[in-house]
Amino acid sequence: MSENNEHTHFSPSTADLAGDGQAAAYLERHGADTVEHAFAIANILHIHNKVLEASAFYRHAFDLHSKSQTEYPLPQSLLQVRLLCLLKAAQKLPEEEINELSTYSPVMAGYIRGIRAAWQENNNEKSLALVGNAFEAFHSGEEIDRLYLEIALNWIRSFGDSGFPDSEPAIPHHLYMYWDNNPPPEIQANIQLHREMLGDSFTIFDQSSAADWLYDHYGQEAKDLFLQVRHPAEGADLLRLHVILTHGGWWLDADLRVKSPQAWQELKDVKTHCQLFTTDNYVLHNDFFGAAPTNPIITNALMTAWANMFRHPGLYIAFKTGPGVLNRAVSRALYQSLQLEALLPAMRVDNQPAFDRFVEEYEVQYKNAGASWHSQ
Template sequence: MPEDRKLNLDDVEAIEAILTSVPEAFNLYKTHGLNTVSNTFHIANLLHLHAKVYEASLFYRHACDLHSKLPTEHPSPQILLHVSLLCLLKAGRDLPEEEIKELEGYSKTHANYIRGIQASWREGNTERAMALIGNTFEEFHSGEEIDVLYLEIALKHFSPLNGPITAESYSPIPRRLYMFWDQNPPPSIAQNIEYHKELLGDEFVFFDKKTGGEWLFRHFGREALALFEEARHPAEAADFLRIHVILKNGGWWIDADLRLKSLEEWEKTARLPKDSRFFTTNNFYVHNDFFGAVPNHPILVNAAVTCWTNMLKYHGLFISYKTGPGVFNRSLSRTFYNAFIYDEPLPSLAIGTASDMFSFVEQFDVEYKSLGTWHTA
């Protein structure tokens, strides 16, 4: 392994210089050092979060070197090494072939995942990338970074999926807009609810916790109602409801912190072709706060299955992975994988950008998101 891939623990000054710009990581180092996998991994994650990707790659590498290689120690060496190499790619660095071979010794699929990202980012070869990655995303929780990177590659590989408006275009998506707020909406949310009622009349449907629970019980039974009522945060309850409402009824979902810009923009959605319309962030996370689909659309069916699985098996998973955008990203991963590997036809599907989405809606600040706890509850 090249010397520049090793942390010199004796060079305290150099390590502190790396960590100074991320105070939480610096404090962890000063308090606990770099002698355990868990602490080194935590520091690496903090560096990664703050876009210090080359530096993060060194700390992930060090965590891998510290690892006992026993199956009971987590994270596994293949997780530590693959994310180290991924951070190297993000930093624009070349990958040491011996480390890819080392990763292959732990997990061939993880090694091919990294080779696939390299093929896409370095060679522009999306076909090779998708062939190498395969469905390795199934080894991860829904919504983890592999789903996001796979979607980025798939959207480059397949024909444009934006489905533009034309003079003749028509949307089969039902003309209903749904929204949820569990109880006691603050003034800004209450005003937004009234705004949509006045703008759309009967085409707008609002759920609170009581009416949402009643709807779920009526259409999906007591188990669905129980999962809805046991959600550990209103954001999770909203996620669970939105998937089932659009799956059953079709239509459009809008989060309570978004508002349609105008009646004219709502009317434009009636001319959007395709049976479903999704939007991605600039980083290829799927927006679940504004989307539309016909009833029983395959993307919603698969997302619902993942949502139930996560609710029943992975109670403590991050909400964004468990019931939020992650289940939509995973559904799209499976859809594109089957289209690429098995030549299954893509469902009627349009995927637009964040810019496309914000031509229809606008966002305003609400307290629960400013608190910063809703997605990690």
């Protein structure tokens, strides 16, 4: 950056932190004179929804950056999140900064222009065209997947009804669940509840039976990958995708339960090949979903999970094998349909209230006791 650029004169102080105690403590202890520390403060502010202040610290980190493509976080990553925070703060974007971002990453600049089109111009169709498949420049499950899904759903549903292609019911009426070893009493009770409610339409896996199933259906490599995961939740994520891809049916985490026999019966009549649900924040649930065998959404999600296991072993589990791979698979399907004129797979994406009609949480003591994992 040139010396006369106003950003180089930003001198961080507690006055710039909007009263955020955690950010203030970090600034007092570490200062903000390196990319690492400025970035850390920006992240704290961003997490706490102090987005205008976060944008200033992301810009400060960018100005401190060498601009080398070997220094992480990359300069384009800092600049795009700086601009995204300005958008979240309902601020007008400096055009020169978007152009600056474009010199590092035209894809990320298109992403920012696309989000601006949706949020500030209320033009979802333009937004989707500008964003394109920019999500491929990010890890699966990062914020771009959630924003892309929200914009795409708003655009699709603007045409009325659900906006998704209809089909005959195709999801096998069978429920799958997993707990690795030694389920606590409340999990045992939940498993028994589903055995009694669903009978032969219910299958529960433990680690041993899951490993055997993977060996029989996908071979030694899949079994080894499952048994070598760094966290049991990662193993559960891998199992659910393999099982639903092969047999089809419904997956339910062991800390959730089907609300009633009537709710279970209603699922039999769902007219689609893939039924997904979003949280209010447009993260796709992987703790409860259903699909027909060999469904292309589940196929793509499993492909991404396998790739992440090898390419990004330290990635946050929710992005690496969890909900993030479903979000990425849906992003790809929507992009191909909207921009490449590919046929959108028969699927439905419903909201949190729809999710709550079928399943519910129940009290589990192991979470309160600080247990190391659960089945999600």
